[in-house]
Amino acid sequence: xxxxxxxxxxxxxxxxxxxxxxxxxxxxxxxxxxxxxxxxxxxxxxxxxxxxxxxxxxxxxxxxxxxxxxxxxxxxxxxxxxxxxxxxxxxxxxxxxxxxxxxxxxxxxxxxxxxxxx
Amino acid sequence: xxxxxxxxxxxxxxxxxxxxxxxxxxxxxxxxxxxxxxxxxxxxxxxxxxxxxxxxxxxxxxxxxxxxxxxxxxxxxxxxxxxxxxxxxxxxxxxxxxxxxxxxxxxxxxxxxx
Numbered sequence: 001x002x003x004x005x006x007x008x009x010x011x012x013x014x015x016x017x018x019x020x021x022x023x024x025x026x027x028x029x030x031x032x033x034x035x036x037x038x039x040x041x042x043x044x045x046x047x048x049x050x051x052x053x054x055x056x057x058x059x060x061x062x063x064x065x066x067x068x069x070x071x072x073x074x075x076x077x078x079x080x081x082x083x084x085x086x087x088x089x090x091x092x093x094x095x096x097x098x099x100x101x102x103x104x105x106x107x108x109x110x111x112x113x114x115x116x117x118x
Numbered sequence: 119x120x121x122x123x124x125x126x127x128x129x130x131x132x133x134x135x136x137x138x139x140x141x142x143x144x145x146x147x148x149x150x151x152x153x154x155x156x157x158x159x160x161x162x163x164x165x166x167x168x169x170x171x172x173x174x175x176x177x178x179x180x181x182x183x184x185x186x187x188x189x190x191x192x193x194x195x196x197x198x199x200x201x202x203x204x205x206x207x208x209x210x211x212x213x214x215x216x217x218x219x220x221x222x223x224x225x226x227x228x229x230x231x232x
Contacts, residue, residue, distance in 0.1 A: 032217065043209060043222045044163075057217070091161065101216050104151050104170050109163035 001027050004096050006110025014118055015086060021079045021113045023094030030096035033077040034107060035069060038091045050077050084117045091115075120145045122212050124223035131200045132231050138185075139195045139226045141210030151213040152186070152193045153220070158206040166208070169193065197228075205230045 003026040011019055023033060032051050036044040048064075050056040050071035058064045066088075068080040077096075081088050091114050095107035121144045131137035143152070154166040169177045169186050176184050181201075185194045197204055210223040 034220075038161075043224050044220075046219060049217050049219065093161075093163065095163070097218060102149060102151070102214065102218050104168055105218070106153060106165050106168055107218075107220060108165070109155075111160070111162045 002098075002108040003027050004030075004094065004108045004110040006094050006113055008113060009111060010114045010116075012116045012118065013084065016083055017117075019081045019084055019115060021081075021092055021094070021115075023077045023079070023096065023110050025075045025096040025098075025108070028096075028098045028108075029074040030077070030098060031074065031100050032097045033071055034095045034097070035067070035077075035079050036093045036095070038093060038112075040091075044093060047079075081115065084115070086117045089115055089117045120147075120212050120214055120221040122210055122221050122223035124208075124210055124226050126226045127224070128227045128229070130229040130231060131197070131204075133200055133202060135200055136196060136198045137200055137228065139197075139208050139210075139228070141193045141195070141223055143191050143193060143210070143212045143221075143223075145191075145212060145214055147214045149214075151218075152184075153211040153213060154182070154184070154193075154195045155209045155211060155222075156204075156206045157209065157225075163209075167195065200230050202230050202232075204228060 005024045035047045048056045048058045056069035071077040093112040095109045099105045152169045156164045211220045
């Protein structure tokens, strides 16, 4: 149980293109979804937290107009990198969590998306 | 603000031996949870073990166990009978707040040798 599917797994596109990444919880309802960015050989950096039907909460320093997050249903969240540039190249990982509030419910992670902007 | 510190960038263990990965954390929250995640070369994040801060008993999951010292804010992971498949990056994570955000440490890369 607790499977999170993330697509695409790898995308290469030209500078200026917008790229959409999907994150789906396959066998549970994800009240909250999280988007992370991971640079090579570094830890995960939280970009934003999204709750179903609400606007995402962005971490300090993350451009909300650059990284558009939509959490339209309890099983789907999307991250759109708008007008992507080479500096946006990175590994993006989503996670999903059931329930609300602080609890021992863990975050379940997707397999990540490697984004390369030429 | 929450911080998580993993002071061992790399560790090595022989197959079938035991290894302990260190983690310390800091938070002003009284209620929180702690997790260890594993990230193999495939880069998928896999939950290894979790610990509720209000529980004194250390969590165990098969070959994995933790030594949770709340007063010292320490949360180490012990891997017994290490296997080649245990080779990965291990991240310690602190979960706080109503949004249950995770704060990750910088990770420890574990090598398992024959």
